[in-house]
Amino acid sequence: xxxxxxxxxxxxxxxxxxxxxxxxxxxxxxxxxxxxxxxxxxxxxxxxxxxxxxxxxxxxxxxxxxxxxxxxxxxxxxxxxxxxxxxxxxxxxxxxxxxxxxxxxxxxxxxxxxxxxx
Amino acid sequence: xxxxxxxxxxxxxxxxxxxxxxxxxxxxxxxxxxxxxxxxxxxxxxxxxxxxxxxxxxxxxxxxxxxxxxxxxxxxxxxxxxxxxxxxxxxxxxxxxxxxxxxxxxxxxxxxxxx
Numbered sequence: 305x306x307x308x309x310x311x312x313x314x315x316x317x318x319x320x321x322x323x324x325x326x327x328x329x330x331x332x333x334x335x336x337x338x339x340x341x342x343x344x345x346x347x348x349x350x351x352x353x354x355x356x357x358x359x360x361x362x363x364x365x366x367x368x369x370x371x372x373x374x375x376x377x378x379x380x381x382x383x384x385x386x387x388x389x390x391x392x393x394x395x396x397x398x399x400x401x402x403x404x405x406x407x408x409x410x411x412x413x414x415x416x417x418x419x420x421x422x
Numbered sequence: 423x424x425x426x427x428x429x430x431x432x433x434x435x436x437x438x439x440x441x442x443x444x445x446x447x448x449x450x451x452x453x454x455x456x457x458x459x460x461x462x463x464x465x466x467x468x469x470x471x472x473x474x475x476x477x478x479x480x481x482x483x484x485x486x487x488x489x490x491x492x493x494x495x496x497x498x499x500x501x502x503x504x505x506x507x508x509x510x511x512x513x514x515x516x517x518x519x520x521x522x523x524x525x526x527x528x529x530x531x532x533x534x535x536x537x
Contacts, residue, residue, distance in 0.1 A: 347511060348528065
């Protein structure tokens with residue numbers, strides 16, 4: 305079974321600075337998807353960014369980018385020019401693409417609480 | 423599109439009572455997932471459906487939990503009888519098609535408190 309580990313329970317950053325959230329995962333599969341979701345206090349889960357494992361190029365969405373290291377099974381999220389609205393819990397998630405009952409399942413890490421200081 | 427709609431948003435009940443959580447997925451989405459979120463265990467997948475058929479219910483904690491999807495636009499998660507340790511936020515999520523690339527869209531969650 306796949307596992308996702310976020311080793312930073314909490315992180316903080318000053319407004320306008322850059323912060324990196326860590327995520328590692330364990331899998332024997334070669335093809336899969338990785339995601340970062342944001343959960344603000346409203347508790348709505350919002351997709352931030354996704355990465356396809358077969359693509360070497362790191363995904364980017366405006367101020368959000370990832371550093372995907374497939375061999376190391378690492379998938380970190382970098383938030384540039386942090387804004388107060390970025391304060392939330394961030395979840396890393398893995399989606400299996402193998403057949404059977406595992407297909408399409410999202411496995412989440414434990415989450416990292418990000419605080420943004422003005 | 424109204425997104426994934428869950429009800430109730432909040433439920434407070436007493437131990438032993440039956441609880442029913444409801445979900446309306448996004449129209450056209452044929453995969454539906456139920457997740458539970460707690461401080462101790464994080465986000466756990468309980469069960470998911472493809473085309474209204476349960477594919478994997480290995481995450482359902484006990485026989486007290488059951489889920490149904492009678493049609494493409496409605497699903498329920500039932501707990502009977504409820505216990506205090508069932509207190510959590512329950513999320514429903516849906517996605518279109520069977521492609522692994524498709525994005526999962528979450529509802530706002532139902533916060534359950536069992537006294």
